[in-house]
Amino acid sequence: MLSLQSESRQRWLHQVDENLADILIDHAHCEKKAAACAMNLIMAYVDHPELVDELVTIVNEELDHFQQVLALLDKRNIKFGRQQAGGYGRQLNDLVRKFEPFRAIDRFLVASLIEARSCERFALLRDHVADKELAEFYGSLFESEARHHTTYVRMAKVFGSEEQVKERLEELSALEAEIVYRGDALPRMHS
Amino acid sequence: MLSLQSESRQRWLHQVDENLADILIDHAHCEKKAAACAMNLIMAYVDHPELVDELVTIVNEELDHFQQVLALLDKRNIKFGRQQAGGYGRQLNDLVRKFEPFRAIDRFLVASLIEARSCERFALLRDHVADKELAEFYGSLFESEARHHTTYVRMAKVFGSEEQVKERLEELSALEAEIVYRGDALPRMHS
Numbered sequence: 001m002l003s004l005q006s007e008s009r010q011r012w013l014h015q016v017d018e019n020l021a022d023i024l025i026d027h028a029h030c031e032k033k034a035a036a037c038a039m040n041l042i043m044a045y046v047d048h049p050e051l052v053d054e055l056v057t058i059v060n061e062e063l064d065h066f067q068q069v070l071a072l073l074d075k076r077n078i079k080f081g082r083q084q085a086g087g088y089g090r091q092l093n094d095l096v097r098k099f100e101p102f103r104a105i106d107r108f109l110v111a112s113l114i115e116a117r118s119c120e121r122f123a124l125l126r127d128h129v130a131d132k133e134l135a136e137f138y139g140s141l142f143e144s145e146a147r148h149h150t151t152y153v154r155m156a157k158v159f160g161s162e163e164q165v166k167e168r169l170e171e172l173s174a175l176e177a178e179i180v181y182r183g184d185a186l187p188r189m190h191s
Numbered sequence: 192m193l194s195l196q197s198e199s200r201q202r203w204l205h206q207v208d209e210n211l212a213d214i215l216i217d218h219a220h221c222e223k224k225a226a227a228c229a230m231n232l233i234m235a236y237v238d239h240p241e242l243v244d245e246l247v248t249i250v251n252e253e254l255d256h257f258q259q260v261l262a263l264l265d266k267r268n269i270k271f272g273r274q275q276a277g278g279y280g281r282q283l284n285d286l287v288r289k290f291e292p293f294r295a296i297d298r299f300l301v302a303s304l305i306e307a308r309s310c311e312r313f314a315l316l317r318d319h320v321a322d323k324e325l326a327e328f329y330g331s332l333f334e335s336e337a338r339h340h341t342t343y344v345r346m347a348k349v350f351g352s353e354e355q356v357k358e359r360l361e362e363l364s365a366l367e368a369e370i371v372y373r374g375d376a377l378p379r380m381h382s
Contacts, residue, residue: 032233035250039230042223047272049261056254059226063247070240081238 004116006177012121012191013128019187020129021078026188028069028080030118033089034148035062037111041155045104048158054151061144072137086188089114091179095172104159109169112152113176117190119145195307197368203312203382204319210378211320212269217379219260219271221309224280225339226253228302236295239349245342252335263328277379280305282370286363295350300360303343304367308381310336 016023038058045051073080092114096106119142126138156165184191207214229249236242264271283305287297310333317329347356375382 029237032237036230036234039227039250043227046220046223049265049271052258052261056258059230059254060251063250067243067247070243074240080240 004113004120004177005173006180008120008124008180009183011183013124015187015191016125016128021076022083022187023189024069024073024076024078025080025083026086028066028073029083029085030189031062031066031069034111034114034118035059035066037114038062041107041111044107051155051158054155058148058151061148065141065144068137072134084186086184086186086191088117088179088184088188088190092172092176095175101159105156105165105168106172108152108156108159109165109172112149112156112169113173114190115145115149115152116173117176117180119149121189195304195311195368196364197371199311199315199371200374202374204315206378206382207316207319212267213274213378214380215260215264215267215269216271216274217277219257219264220274220276221380222253222257222260225302225305225309226250226257228305229253232298232302235298242346242349245346249339249342252339256332256335259328263325275377277375277377277382279308279370279375279379279381283363283367286366292350296347296356296359297363299343299347299350300356300363303340303347303360304364305381306336306340306343307364308367308371310340312380 035058038055042052042055042059070080092110096110097103122138122141122145126135126142129135129138153165153169156169160168180190226249229246233243233246233250261271283301287301288294313329313332313336317326317333320326320329344356344360347360351359371381
């Protein structure tokens, strides 16, 4: 359902066990970046006002999650601040084609894949972390991230045919699976 | 109260009478840019999580106004889309100093002045336009823009002393008044 072509490796759960604070801080950054991504899509595609309402809802929800993660960090005395980003988002964004309408299709599909991977990782965290409140929190985020995934795939179809979007989603999700397989030495939400 | 050092000239109300549609389209862009501005401040000053909640509220409110303006445009069969920006925002942003903490002070104060000028313009529109629904709409926006102005001035004081912020606000508002006095040949919300 989530268009992912790989499952996360045990390696990531080791990173979680060793560096939970780093991953939580990265999670806050991820929510902030997800809000900014939806906002950038509103700005880039103002000629499609029919997309605005759903994108605004995504911005609002991601900012709400951002605030929730900040509150969780605060409660655990983990200081939020700048952090070196992992390579996941950059590597995915490098796959976006340069010219419209392909650029639009790719931007929405990359956003959809990031939501899908977050969804998978949140479910893993829900089942893995000992901290009950944290486990519940990740369970509660699962549904909205899955919904955002579906919304972004549907929005991509404003810019290309059903067939074009399906094919490109398969290509991109194969590449996304490779990026995740290679992993990242920095412990991050998508490492 | 709003730190403005000039009133808008009659010239602007002529632009409104001649080009109301252009100004409404620009207003939608302004709300979108105001949301993006608050979002960028969240991103730039993540080391100040105490600012996040109020900035998130501003993002949400500006996006809500953006949607309201789009609905008003739609109802009046005015097509929303790209539009050449006026020079107001760019000229103000050019005044922002390059190095921190002065950069932060200036970014918050410039945001505060844009809100203040919007506030003044909304009140003029409320009293000037014949379209009753539009007049009411501009009346309803007045309060939140005034509040945003005050919030941004207060936030600037996180990065400098009361005195520093007060002096710089006077300098910037004098420059803002000059920019407005010169005006802009393009009919825009801040022309």
